[in-house]
Amino acid sequence: MRQNTLGRGEIGVSELSFGSAGIGNLYTPVEPEQAAAAVDAAWDAGIRYFDTAPHYGIGLAERRLGEALSARPRAEYTLSTKVGRLLEPLPAAEGDDLANGFAVPATHRRVWDFTADGVRRSIEESLERLGTDHVETVFLHDPDQHVAEAFGQAYPALERLRAEGVVGAIGAGMNQTAVLTRFLRDTDIDVVLCAGRHTLLDQSALDHLLPEAVARGRSVIVGGVFNSGLLADPRPGATYDYTAAPPALLERALRIKAVAERHGVPLRAAALAYPLRHPAVASVLVGTRSAEEVRDAADMYGRQVPDALFDDLRAEGLLEGGAR
Template identity: 60%
Template sequence: MQVSKYGFGAAPIGNLFSAVDDDEARAAVDAAYDAGIRLFDTAPHYGLGLSERRLGAALAGRPRDSYTLSTKVGRLLVPAPADAPVGRDDEGFDVPADLCRVRDYSRDGVRRSLEESLERLGLDAVDIVLIHDPDAHWEQAVSEAYPALAELRDQGVVKAVGVGMNQAAMLARFVRETGVDTVMLAGRYTLLDQSGEEELLPLCRERGVSVLAAGVFNSGLLATHDPSGTYDYAPAPGDLLARARRIASVCERHGVTLPQAALAFPLRHPAVVSVVVGARSAAEVTRNAALTAAPVPDDLWAELAAEGLIG
């Protein structure tokens, strides 16, 4: 499959952190498509299925062979217990807690999850299926989830299978021990954290496994030229905040903004085929598209390396 250099991450239109309405969500997807983005990534986890429903609705009517769609398995959505307190989801999404997530990396769980995702998306098939965050579930993920997905790939039901995680070590193990086609590496190959380059990225290059880089703003610290906010969804430590500000200063000398450099950096590695960026509005998509279209001089990377700010 050919994917666009930049992909649309659909967690924000699942009401990540705060709610957006249906029209805003559709406008964000439309803006991404109009900007030439052809990779769209979602998951049941995102808004308890809301992201999948909105993404499927927004892409309906587009030629199915004109875009690549990725979703994930590993979390089944089941009705909340009758005695559960009525309220909002407690995993970062502003949605009613009428469903709950159950971790399930079994063969049957994977097939059920995919069937339910297709129903929410309103599609007959997706292109890429990723095992989602199997950190504490290695044994079942490698012995049941991966073989189930590989079988679906062999049958032509899906085109590619892989794993998406916020860590590099277990992704490298999947690459060594299975036949995954792709990995989604979140937050571990960025301007502030290049740990993915130590083992995973060279291994993927060697094995022909494509890398989708996500979380390139490290949840917010790199999202603006004046660094602030969170790092990996927690208040940014002082040393990382200071490092981000040093990087921003170097960027400024080369006429580049910090988020512009953050978006461009991962594609410098030959194993990385696409950078997946979340957006909750058409304005955010337009802003990111403008950043990715602006050239980044090679001298910037050279100075950042000379300053010891990137490897």
Template identity: 60%
Template sequence: MGTARLGRSSVPVTALGFGAASVGNLYRAVDDATADRAVDAAWQAGIRYFDTAPHYGLGLSERRLGAALADRPRDGFTVSTKVGRLLVPTPDSAHRSDEAGFDVPADHTRRWDFSADGVRRSLESSLARLRLDRIDVVLIHDPDEHWRPAVEEAYPALHDLRAQGVVGAIGVGMNQWQMLERFVTETDVDTVMLAGRYTLLDQSAASSLLPRCRERGVSVLAAGVFNGGVLATETPGRMYDYQPISEALHARATRIADVCRSHGVPLPQAALAFPARHPAVVSVVVGMQTTAEVGRNADLAGAPVPDALWRDLTAEGLLQP
């Protein structure tokens, strides 16, 4: 599997990344053994980049990923985690389920904190959960409503940690492209994780953010490439960005699937291949929860897609030129 380095850093990522939110019990629970086998299958498939966050399963994703990687050579893989949400113990609510989409007990609550101290505390906790002595990539996570503390406090703290060699690369991860472009323009980040805004159904980041990343030497990690599920199956699903899809958008996805089918390409294969074609994109990060999902995604990501497919999709107005 191909690898590339993030920005001007020395941190490598594989072309396909393992999104570990799913092993944090995103939407449905799996046991520790299933999660461990999924990470092992990813390793066997050549995946060496693993992305997680405290937010995912209230720390469960980090704990499971750390356990699964514990016996692997430390210089043989790259891990990214995120800052911006501190986990605060709330034992009185442990009898309830988490309300953020993860099937875990609500024994902690998430508290927004983009301060320098919050960044350091978050990383210390992540290191413990991951059982690691260093974090390769740290991303400021979802600062949509927190621009000022994120850029004035969290970013300088990460900049200093990178300068000290404590972390290898720094960046920002969001579901929007506009604020990511501000970070790319106004700071010295190595990478951005762009979720759902450069896909078969949404190329809104193409005209401005991606060229700016190329101009500034910032690497793009493309996430959310299935747009919440609609592009994850050969027949388009009914969920788009975690909400019921509109009829107009579902009809567009169906037209895309039909063109893909005419070229012998499953819709999920095209969804994985599309963002990877852009020269700013160095890795496509996909959530995977089971060995079957890992095997399917690895096979699809490794299969060639004919150029004629992209030409036809563009000719029919389904992709931007």
């Protein structure tokens, strides 16, 4: 599998990367053996970049990922985690965490914290859950409602940690482009993780974010390439950005699927290939919860997708004119 380097640094990532929210029991439970098998399948497919966060399953994803990778040579893979939510234990578990999207007991509550102390504490606790002494990359996680604190306290803390060699690369991860573009312009981050905004259904990252990344020699990791399901399997009831897909978007996705199939390409393969056509994109992050899903993603990544497919999508008004 192809490897790329983040920004102007030395941190390498595989072009296809493993998102761990699924093995943190996103929406439905995943058995421990199934989670371990998913990580094993990713390794067998050549994936060497694994992303996680305390938010995913109230630490479950970090623990499972660390355990599954514990027997692998640490120098052969790259880890990223995130800061911004601290996990505070509750006196007793009451109910589940499904209100936050995870089928786990509600043993902790999340506390937003983008202070310098919060950043350091979050990383220390993540390292303990992961069972490692370092992570290569740390992202500020969803600072949408905490922008001033993220820029004023959390980012400088990450910059100091990078200078100290505690982490190799720093960045921010969000579902929007405006604040990520500001991070690229106003800070010295290495990478941004942009979810859902550079896909076959939403090319808004092309307006400012991706050109800014290219101009400044920074990297973009693209998540949410299936827009939470619609581009994986467009059908009535499919989801788009975690809610029911509007009829107009479902129709658009079906039209994109028809164009792809005319070229003999599964829609999932086209959805994975599209972001990687841009020079700023270093990796596509796919959330998987089973070995079968991992193997399918690897298979789709390996498919040949002709330029003519994207030319036809533009010709039919299904891709923005400026899209590559």
